[in-house]
Amino acid sequence: MPIYEYHCNECGHNFEYLVLGGSRPDQCPACEAGEVCRLMSTCGFVSKGSGGQTVSASASSTSCTGCSASSCAGCGH
Ligand SMILES: [Zn+2]
Incomplete structure (x- = not known):
């Protein structure tokens, strides 16, 4: 079973x-x-182990293709 x-x-x-x-x-x-x-x-998921730095797409108005949210600001975490 896939776990996401x-x-x-x-x-x-x-x-x-x-x-x-x-x-x-x-x-x-x-x-x-x-x-x-x-x-x-x-x-646009960035691994939490890569320097502890995350990339936020909050400045962009484009929707995330990988989630159902209108904004993908949280996906970089
Ligand atoms: Zn919550």
Whole structure:
């Protein structure tokens, strides 16, 4: 079963979600916000181990192709 890592754009909580039959989390388990973003390479995800530096796409108005959020500002974390 594929397990994907998601990031909450609301509270910054990262969590893993077991994807069953193409389902996906509708909300953050920590704050129950709906602004969750899947952490994938297609989302501009930068590893947390690479110098501790993250790249934010918040300045861009383009949507992330790897997540359902309108903004992918949280995906760089
Ligand atoms: Zn949250």
